[in-house]
Amino acid sequence: MTAILPRPRGWPSILLARARAADPTDLDAALAAGAFEGLRRAIRQLGPAATIAEVEASGLRGRGGAGHRTAAKWRAAASTPARIRYVVANGYGADPGASTDRTLLETDPYAVVEGVAIAAFAVGAEEAFISVRTTATEALRRIQAAVDTASSRNFIGDDVLGSGVRIEIEVRPVQGAYMLGEETVLLKALDGKRGQPEQRPPHPATRGFRDAPTVIQNVQTLAAVPWILRKGAAAFAAIGTEDAPGTILVDVRGHQRSGVAEVQLGTPLRDIVALGGRPRPRRSLKAVLVGGPTGGILPAAALDTPYTFEALRGAGAHVGSGSVIVADDRACVVDLGRLLTRYSADEACGKTIPCRIGVRRIAEIGERLTTGTSRAGDLELLTDLAADVVGSGLCDHERLATLPMLSGLRYFRDEVDAHYLRGECPAGVCRPISLGVPAAARTTRGRGAARPVPSTTAARAQA
Ligand SMILES: Cc1cc2nc3c(=O)[nH]c(=O)nc-3n(C[C@H](O)[C@H](O)[C@H](O)COP(=O)(O)O)c2cc1C
Ligand code: SF4
Secondary structure (H helix, E strand, O other): OOOEOOOOOOOOOOOOOOOOOOOOOOHHHHHHOOOOHHHHHHHHHHHHHHHHHHHHHHOOEOOOOOOOEHHHHHHHHHHOOOOOOEEEEEEOOOOOOOOHHHHHHHHOHHHHHHHHHHHHHHHOOOEEEEEEEOOOHHHHHHHHHHHHHHHHOOOOEOOHHHOOOOEEEEEEEEOOOHHHHOHHHHHHHHOOOOOOOOOOOOOOOOOOHHHOOEEEEEHHHHHHHHHHHHHOHHHHHOOEOOOOEOEEEEEEEOOOOEEEEEEEOOOEHHHHHHOOOOOOOOOOEEEEEEOOOOOEEEEHHHOOOEOOHHHHHHHOOOOOOOEEEEEEOOOOHHHHHHHHHHHHHHHOOOOOHHHHHHHHHHHHHHHHHOOOOOOOOHHHHHHHHHHHHOOOOOOOHHHHHOHHHHHHHHHOHHHHHHHHHHOOOOOOOOHHHHHOOOHHHHOOOOOOOOOOOOOHHHHHHHO
């Protein structure tokens, strides 16, 4: 199990409120802590329309990365004429370096089950799936135990809480590559099909699993819903920011500590980074990778950025998988950008050509930068390629894949130039570079031609 980082005094806890429970699959203990009160209120007091209205009033936005408005999806699914509708909880956790969703499934499986049940009731779905990565064995064991126990006590099943409402929930282990976390790919995988992202619209809310209206949401999004119905939309809206209420899980790889933590949306990055401790003696913070493999590489100067969907996007990063990885002064941001872009290029499904070719070309520029083989105009080509690629894909991967290199260029220009113009890696990470003289430094022709800058490395190589 991933460690849970200590919560500073006064920080609210919704998703990890039961993280210290002796046995998270103990239904009686969960009931004593308020489990299934939200579902009871939805079914006995509110009804579907008022349940959606309550979620809308809370301002809940999706925790799967992009921050889509939850109630809008529910309303779209509920209002699309159909005989069958589905709810799917996305617990795949595509980022191999983040364990936020897995931690939630392990520590509060009943919140996920209840959230799925409330969503199903609200949109009129009788069947729902909770998809979890096959390798998350403990998460799978616990969520299956929670589904089985909740079903045996009529919190889900044929006759939910004696109301005549039917909600069947099935846990589906899934395994695949990075793209499997993308909603249209996951929906196909659940149907036993090999998938690539689909054109939208139609969105899954109107045409999803087996062409039926489908609410597909991240497990954290759904797990927040029981709390909202139990405590009220206003209580939820009072946490976080006006436009991004509530809390979210982050996976912090810090200077001294690593683990999952729950933070209010709007928390400054500085406070999130602090959860991982201070830099070690004689070291300093150089950069923070925010958002996972397709995240942005932000400098220490950006630490006041509030952790919200829009603010991170403005800073050149994104919420993504919730991963926040700290790099100290020994790291080379150019090499980090190269590595991440290479990963994104390898994981791109290839269905849309600008993503398939463009992201790989950007990765190649990163490889040239880190091996002393840059060509004149490479940096301009990088920004041109990124501009061409962004917006041309079917699933946003193409846009996100450009973030590591673009944020590196935006915030660490001196370090990029050292690689590009002088064939030097100031951090001493890109070792082969010391033997090379980038063409960018040798030619004055071509796009964005760079002026040669004398350096000891270059002079040595030319001698
Ligand atoms: C390449 C890619 C990978 C994704 N991986 C995940 C994932 O692992 N888990 C997840 O919840 N959403 C993932 N998403 C986002 C989903 O497509 C979808 O937007 C999300 O599950 C919707 O839930 P939400 O409204 O609760 O955020 C991914 C998106 C892309 C483009
Ligand atoms: S944007 Fe990239 S990952 Fe997404 S569908 Fe197109 S090729 Fe596949």
